[in-house]
Amino acid sequence: MKWSDLSDNWCPVARTLSLVGDRWTMLILRDCFLGLSRFEQFIASSGMTRHILADRLKRLVEAGVLERKAYTTTPKRYDYVLTEKGQELAPALLTLKDWGKKHMPVRRATSA
Amino acid sequence: MKWSDLSDNWCPVARTLSLVGDRWTMLILRDCFLGLSRFEQFIASSGMTRHILADRLKRLVEAGVLERKAYTTTPKRYDYVLTEKGQELAPALLTLKDWGKKHMPVRRATSA
DNA sequence: CCGGATGAGTTTCATTTTGGAACTATGGCA
DNA sequence: TGCCATAGTTCCAAAATGAAACTCATCCGG
Numbered sequence: 391m392k393w394s395d396l397s398d399n400w401c402p403v404a405r406t407l408s409l410v411g412d413r414w415t416m417l418i419l420r421d422c423f424l425g426l427s428r429f430e431q432f433i434a435s436s437g438m439t440r441h442i443l444a445d446r447l448k449r450l451v452e453a454g455v456l457e458r459k460a461y462t463t464t465p466k467r468y469d470y471v472l473t474e475k476g477q478e479l480a481p482a483l484l485t486l487k488d489w490g491k492k493h494m495p496v497r498r499a500t501s502a
Numbered sequence: 503m504k505w506s507d508l509s510d511n512w513c514p515v516a517r518t519l520s521l522v523g524d525r526w527t528m529l530i531l532r533d534c535f536l537g538l539s540r541f542e543q544f545i546a547s548s549g550m551t552r553h554i555l556a557d558r559l560k561r562l563v564e565a566g567v568l569e570r571k572a573y574t575t576t577p578k579r580y581d582y583v584l585t586e587k588g589q590e591l592a593p594a595l596l597t598l599k600d601w602g603k604k605h606m607p608v609r610r611a612t613s614a
Numbered sequence: 615c616c617g618g619a620t621g622a623g624t625t626t627c628a629t630t631t632t633g634g635a636a637c638t639a640t641g642g643c644a
Numbered sequence: 645t646g647c648c649a650t651a652g653t654t655c656c657a658a659a660a661t662g663a664a665a666c667t668c669a670t671c672c673g674g
Contacts, residue, residue, distance in 0.1 A: 391549035392662075393525045398609055402602030403532045403595055409606065411525055413505045413632090420515045429651050437503035439633055444652060454605075465640040467650060475605050482597040483515055489594060490514030493566075493587050494521065497510050504633075504659095525661090541622050551662055556623055577669045579621060 409453050410479070414438045415446050416486070419472075419479055422456065427469040455479070521565050522591070526550045527558050531588065532595055534568065539581040567591070 396408035410416055417436045426435055432443055447470055450456040455476040458468045508520035522528055529548045538547055544555055559582055562568040567588040570580045 391551075395549075397606070400608070401532065401599075402606065403599045404529060404602075405606035405608070406598045406602035407525070407528055411523075411528060413519070413523055413525075416519055416523060417516060420513065430649085433651095437507075439503075439635090440651085441653070442632065462641095462650095465642090465650070467640095478605070479601060482594065482601060485594040485597050486518045487513075487515045489591055490516075490518035493590070494509070494514065494517035496512070496517070542620085545622095551664090552623065553625080554661065574621095574670095577621070577671085 409449070409455070410482075412446075414442055415450065416483070418443070418446055418450065419455070419476065420483055422470065422472045422476065423480060423483060427471055428467075429470075432470075450476075521561070521567070522594075524558075526554055527562065528595070528598070530555070530558055530562065531567070531584075531591055534582065534584050534588065535592060535595060539583055540579075541582075544582075562588075 393412075394408065396404045396411075399405055399408070410419065414436065417438070418432055421432055421435045424435075426432060429440075429443065429447070432438075432447075433440060436443070438446075447456065447458075451458050451470070453475075454473055456470045457473050458470055461467055461469050505524075506520065508516045508523075511517055511520070522531065526548065529550070530544055533544050533547045536547075538544060541555065541559070544550075544559075545552060548555070550558075559568065559570075563570050563582070566585055568582045569585050570582055573579055573581050
């Protein structure tokens with residue numbers, strides 16, 4: 391079964407995951423909740439590649455989770471900001487944060 | 503950046519997602535919360551392919567989220583059951599469920 | 615004993631997705 | 645004019661995924 395087919399699944403968890411259940415989307419949203427809003431900020435913060443970010447932003451805007459607002463018109467540049475719908479994902483991010491703090495300690499394999 | 507590198511990220515959300523942030527893992531956990539526990543049940547319920555399921559189960563067991571318990575010894579067969587650590591992901595699933603019910607209506611593109 | 619069914623994977627191969635890096639476009643600024 | 649910044653887009657190789665077939669062990673019916 392294709393992943394995208396889940397958007398019509400009977401299960402609301404599956405439908406939610408069809409939008410935010412890939413490897414990077416939630417991190418973009420985390421960054422939005424941290425106050426970031428621009429392409430280069432997301433790149434710097436998350437470490438994802440540029441074309442994946444471009445694709446995910448497009449999907450999130452189409453889904454109504456983010457809104458793309460121009461902040462300059464002449465070179466067209468945009469802020470990506472959470473909509474009301476996007477804001478309501480906050481509880482999900484918070485539960486993931488709490489679980490991570492409790493159950494996913496940093497291994498620090500790269501510490502000095 | 504490789505996805506798997508996130509397991510040592512400073513952000514607990516990112517660390518959590520390094521385990522459950524792929525396209526299918528959360529659905530396995532959803533099934534566990536619904537009471538399913540066996541390979542063929544997960545296959546039937548989720549629609550994922552067999553080798554992806556096998557891989558994800560292995561990862562979840564290694565991470566201590568699921569426990570693999572033999573229920574027959576002579577053709578070795580196993581139940582996959584949530585550990586305490588896994589149980590504690592319930593709030594995350596519930597927030598995703600609530601958000602999906604509110605914001606991801608079924609489009610029913612394939613209805614009669 | 616033979617043939618099929620069941621449960622849990624494993625293997626193979628084609629298609630997609632991703633990671634990494636370079637390239638494009640627009641305009642500011644020295 | 646040349647360089648920088650922002651925001652993408654394009655290209656290619658590497659990795660992940662989807663689909664289907666195959667394996668293995670055991671039970672069951674005849």
